[in-house]
Amino acid sequence: MVRRRLTGGGALLVASFGVFAAAPRARARTEPVFPADYRSWVHVKSALVGPRSPAFATEGGIHHVYANHLALQGLRAGSFPDGSVLVYDLLATEEQAGITTEGPRRRVDVMTKDTRSNPGSAGWVFERYLGDDRDAGTLTTEERAACFACHSNRQSHDHVFSEFRP
Amino acid sequence: MVRRRLTGGGALLVASFGVFAAAPRARARTEPVFPADYRSWVHVKSALVGPRSPAFATEGGIHHVYANHLALQGLRAGSFPDGSVLVYDLLATEEQAGITTEGPRRRVDVMTKDTRSNPGSAGWVFERYLGDDRDAGTLTTEERAACFACHSNRQSHDHVFSEFRP
Numbered sequence: 001m002v003r004r005r006l007t008g009g010g011a012l013l014v015a016s017f018g019v020f021a022a023a024p025r026a027r028a029r030t031e032p033v034f035p036a037d038y039r040s041w042v043h044v045k046s047a048l049v050g051p052r053s054p055a056f057a058t059e060g061g062i063h064h065v066y067a068n069h070l071a072l073q074g075l076r077a078g079s080f081p082d083g084s085v086l087v088y089d090l091l092a093t094e095e096q097a098g099i100t101t102e103g104p105r106r107r108v109d110v111m112t113k114d115t116r117s118n119p120g121s122a123g124w125v126f127e128r129y130l131g132d133d134r135d136a137g138t139l140t141t142e143e144r145a146a147c148f149a150c151h152s153n154r155q156s157h158d159h160v161f162s163e164f165r166p
Numbered sequence: 167m168v169r170r171r172l173t174g175g176g177a178l179l180v181a182s183f184g185v186f187a188a189a190p191r192a193r194a195r196t197e198p199v200f201p202a203d204y205r206s207w208v209h210v211k212s213a214l215v216g217p218r219s220p221a222f223a224t225e226g227g228i229h230h231v232y233a234n235h236l237a238l239q240g241l242r243a244g245s246f247p248d249g250s251v252l253v254y255d256l257l258a259t260e261e262q263a264g265i266t267t268e269g270p271r272r273r274v275d276v277m278t279k280d281t282r283s284n285p286g287s288a289g290w291v292f293e294r295y296l297g298d299d300r301d302a303g304t305l306t307t308e309e310r311a312a313c314f315a316c317h318s319n320r321q322s323h324d325h326v327f328s329e330f331r332p
Contacts, residue, residue: 098219
């Protein structure tokens with residue numbers, strides 16, 4: 001696993017092998033790490049965004065939402081404990097003879113609840129990984145703020161749009 | 167949980183509470199039981215069958231395939247250990263402004279590997295539950311045989327069509 005840290009304006013890649021031989025450097029804040037095991041998490045729901053949607057350019061394809069076990073508690077309670085992580089997995093689609101199947105991954109969005117590190121956004125921090133990349137989160141501070149602004153429309157559900165489909 | 171057993175031509179419902187007060191009756195063969203926890207299993211893949219597909223009448227909607235941990239081993243190995251269970255979860259869909267969302271459940275198909283009980287079908291037994299019903303499997307012996315006949319086209323993958331999408 002590779003953990004990405006933003007230091008000033010640049011990005012620093014630090015290999016993480018579970019045990020560090022040297023002491024880790026001090027960090028100003030906790031950056032989200034790609035949840036490598038999210039494909040084994042609970043599948044919350046799915047939807048398909050087609051060419052007739054105004055959101056097609058950015059959201060076109062099939063998306064699946066996954067929740068870790070803490071986020072699953074949150075989905076049921078309507079309030080998410082620290083450590084909750086939700087993943088929005090967006091795949092391009094291919095249609096053949098009326099059957100739409102999953103194509104290449106467009107991106108993965110991750111929202112993580114960490115109240116101590118993100119008091120200004122109700123504890124949530126947002127990150128985005130393009131294609132199958134799992135190392136280099138791409139969101140700027142401004143884009144994260146935009147994520148939170150939109151998710152604030154769901155303040156009644158602790159800023160999470162999805163609801164668990166039984 | 168309610169376990170359904172076929173005895174001759176009729177269906178007998180037997181409440182199962184984990185521990186029986188009385189000794190269980192002898193059974194001719196093991197019948198599949200609805201896997202109550204399948205929504206917490208690994209999500210294998212999804213696809214959408216639209217009106218232009220010849221399969222629309224029976225398969226129309228979005229389907230998700232889920233695997234228990236033994237079936238996940240099988241998907242990786244290409245050979246499934248006893249106890250493997252795969253679920254095909256078929257939901258109707260609704261489209262609004264180009265966005266297709268999940269609607270009511272049409273049915274759940276379950277395939278279970280139990281070599282001792284089903285030597286004639288490579289260990290697999292098939293069952294089908296309509297709508298949100300979890301008690302009354304609906305397949306006849308002939309329909310199960312038809313399931314197996316079609317799945318035999320995938321003998322090279324131990325009769326399982328799906329492959330795990332990373």
